[in-house]
Amino acid sequence: MRQVIEFELNGQEVSAAVTGGQTLLDLLRDEFELYGVKEGCGAGECGACTVIVDGLALTACIFPAREVEGASVTTIEGLASAQGELHPIQESFVNQGAVQCGFCTPGNVLSAKALLDENPSPSEEEIRVAIAGNLCRCTGYTQIVEAIQDAAGRKS
């Protein structure tokens, strides 16, 4: 049974026909071609599919697509400006060398965004808690933490 839902996606009102068991990950990749939303473990454990729904970071791979009806969804594609100007957090990731293979990067950037929107000057511990659900197998966590600190510094 397909159902048409409406929601806000990266600042634009959109609608889509979704099935009952469809995940938000599949909806974003298959219907909207937002390939910055990565599928890693498929079980909510690696954070590669992290998106922000109504201000909260969550893993799209185990989130029912139906539940974003009426909600506001942000993916990594929604961060840079239309002219291609990077978001300050993205800039910090680049400048601090926090990007290696890049697979975990969208999830880490969005976890950082959800954190900084809520808490503009987090402690290192708070940053580490916020990204504990984002696995980086290049093991570049130090640079990721430094990038988030850098982004927090620029904002404030």
Place this chain on the structure above:
Amino acid sequence: MKHLDYYRPQSLDEALALKGERGAEALFIAGGTDVMVLGRQKKLDCAALISLRGLAELTQMKLEGDTFFLGAGVTLSRILNSPEAARHLPILHDAVQVMGSTQMRNVATVGGNVMTAASSGDTLGPLLCLEAVCRLVSAQGERRVPMHEMFTGPRVTAARADEILLGLDIPLPTSGDRKSSGCFIKLMRRAALDLALINVSVQLWLDEAGETIAKARVAAGVVAPTPVRLVESEEALEGAPLAEALKEQAADHALGRSCRPRDSDRCSSWYREEMVRVLVPRAAGRALNRMGIDAGQVG
């Protein structure tokens, strides 16, 4: 899983009516961090999901007199960020702090943790120790089931299939003039996003003079098919003068009848038993510390 029907009822009555219509072929889904994973593993045996996310009745968290009401739909993040929960229910606050990840805590609910009824469910030991009461509603009305009667088998609860967990009534441990505190400790291989190798919960109430332990509740997870109370350990702690209570007694008695861990690919039964001996007195010591009592060195 894509062919499931998915309902988003807007009230408890509507959810119950839908369940009445679809019967056994419909499952309730709250945060979905268990249900969706099962679905993706093709282990979900149902034709429809009924979402409980939109139900205002389930999302309340409030202190009313001597009862802390925790709606089943309250997310772990909301508990974590609640100063009231941190102050009155530190044992539960400890648990949500080490559950999953931020992304997981933002959607996973306390009611989902109870109804999934895994032996490793981290809120379950704290809720057992706090003597929470489950409020189950169905078309027939509401009934109350104490936590210690809730878990009847691995991933099986005393709730009927047509019942929805509305929430938990938690009697405030510090009601009246009683001094009480608790502590939860989870043994993990990494600091986040891990299931417990074991978990241990201890809530202590002091006598009026503050010199002996008047009442103790001790629970553990992953030491039996369901989360269990360690009654022998409770008995050993109760009536004991403070510092001595912890050193030997709790550890010696922690492995009571209900504690019967098994080997798994995560760790051995031997290790689990050893860790219960270590963590019960450690959690009891920290509970005493939280009441301003120096409990000495307890491992």
